[in-house]
Amino acid sequence: MKPLVILGDSMLDIDVEGSANRLSPEAPVPVVEPDRIWQRPGGAGLAAVLAARVHPEVVLITAAVNDPTGRTLAGLFAADYPAIRVISVPLSGGTVSKIRIRAGGQSVVRIDHGDGYAANDPLPGEVVASLQQAAAICVADYGRGVTEHTELRALLEGAAECIPVVWDPHPRGARPIRGCALVTPNQAEAKHFSPRTTNIGQLAGALRQEWDAGAVCVTLGARGAMFADRHHRAEHIVAPETAGPGRSDACGAGDRFSVAAATALGEGADALQAATSAVAAASRFVAAGGAAAVSSVMPIPGGIDLSTDAAAVTGMESVLALADRVRHRGGTLVATGGCFDLLHTGHVRLLRRARDLGDALVVLINSDESVRQIKGSGRPVVPADDRARVLAALGxxxxxxxFSEMSPAAALERLRPHIWVKGGDYTGVELPETEVVHRHGGEVVLLPTVPGYSSSKLIAARAR
Incomplete structure (x- = not known):
């Protein structure tokens, strides 16, 4: 399969999540007491992470430098997203980091640090090959110079003649190249680029003509998007209703939109079809908790352990009651499922990463009979009651x-999680339960597995 190429400026995103119940005595500002600190790749890095959740092969072309923040960013890719192939071009200055302080689900302040800007130096040879072999190219411009690179722009213009290019522009970034299949500014960016046009439909059409693009789609948040193409169509794409958690964080929604559009174009969709599927994908992304779903939790020095030693609830009715409590509090319900025969390191890592995505984790396990149907005679090695007991003991x-069926779809109809996690090399369309999760406003998240760990391999090794 041809890779999905993400090109643009990367940074390190850090979210400090906590509560604010008092004002500082020094000034009338809230005092935030942190509960969790999240970190993740930002900018084009976040777009690549989101792409890796839906596409098996992703290449990220970005500017990087070997400084402490840059090493942290590289470490996140190596540890959590090894399937993303990162091709670095030189960066002048320091790696950019963006720190958001949040309380009660709302941003209090953002701190930007770093002066990094892509250097206009010769490109590594692998950049050319990656662009030429791409199924589609998604440009995530964050105004830090990658899209201004002279040689890169020439390569992108050549690629756009035969490969769909989706360009997510930035007010401080470079002008989109001619021939983009789709350009995706948000409403504020669109008004910046064409301040004298007030009608959104006319605005999309004017920008399409100015940029000589196949189509322009102005994203409107919860109101969907306004689409215009060469046929002078101006169409309002309505966002679907979703049943996500009470809090709403739109961070990363634009990246999710452009990645979904590029994926659809790479699979043969036309621009309007791609934009429509992208609106739905971005809506589900926000409903499922936004960028927190691809963030890693950092320890808080001297802080409390937020995990609990209490045993988990067991049984479908108890789990459904738990789900109702989580939703009532406005929390995010995460679920995962599988056989979980012979619990191993790969399982534990997947479960911990899944739990970090929300406020409660439910594990759906196959019954003994369904395991036999899936894995064959001699399985499971561990009966369902024992598998459930061991899983429930994990903090x-x-x-x-x-569940007794071959697929967890029926259980998910009742559970309706905000996030459904699977490990391995699936794509969302390969999972029979994807339709159920999406229909209830949820998001399917694919997490990498630990190489070398498999219940089937462990059982086979024991048999030898």
Whole structure:
């Protein structure tokens, strides 16, 4: 399969999540007491992470420098997203980091640090090959110079003649190249680029003509998007209703939109079809908690352990009651599922990463009979009751239930999680339960597995 190429400026995003119940005595500002600190790749790095959740092969072309923040960013890719192939071009200055302080689900302040800007130096040879072999190219411009690189722009213009290019522009970034299949500014960016046009439909059409693009789609947040193409169509794409958590963080929604559009174009969709699917994908992304779903939790020095030693609830009815409590509090319900025969390191890492995505984790496990149908005679090695008991003892698991069907789709119809996690090399369309999760406003998240760990391999090794 041809890779999906993400090109643009990367940075390190850090979110400090906490509560603010008092004002500082020094000034009338809130005092935020942190509960969790999240970190993740930002900018084009976040776009690449989101792409890796839906596409098996992703290449990220970005500017990088070997400074402390840059090493942290590189470490996140190596540890959590090894499937993303990163091609670095030189960066002048320091790696950019953006720190958001949040309380009660709302941003209090953002701190930007770093002066990095892509250097206009010769490109590594692998950049050319990656662009030529791409299924589609998604440009995530964050105004830090990658899209101004002279040689890169020439390569992109050549690629756009036969490969769909989606360009997410930035007010401080470079002008989109001619021939983009789709350009995706948000409403504020669109008004910046064409301040004298007030009608959104006319604005999309004017920008399409100015940029000589196949189509322009102005994203409007919860109101969907306004689409215009060469046929002078101006169409309002309505965002679907979603049933996500009470809090809403739109961070990363634009990246999710452009990645979804590029993926659809690479699979043969036309621009309007791609934009429509992208609106739906971005809506589900925000409803499922936004960028927190691809963030890693950092320890708080001297802080309390937020995990619990209490045993998880077991049984479908108890799990459904837990889900109702989480939703009532405005929390994010995460679920995952599988056989979980012979629990191993790969399972534990997946479960911990899944738990970090929300406020409660429910594990759905196959019954003994369904395991036999899936894995064959001699399986499971561990009966369902024992598998459930071991999983419930893990501090990262809040609930365990057994389902008897081959697929967890029926259980998910009742559970309706905000996030459904699977590990391995699936794509969302390969999972039979994807339709159920999306229909209830949820998001499917694919997390990498630990190489070398498999229940089937462990059982086979024991048999030898």
């Amino acid at each position: 990262c698991v809040d609930g365990v239930a057994v």
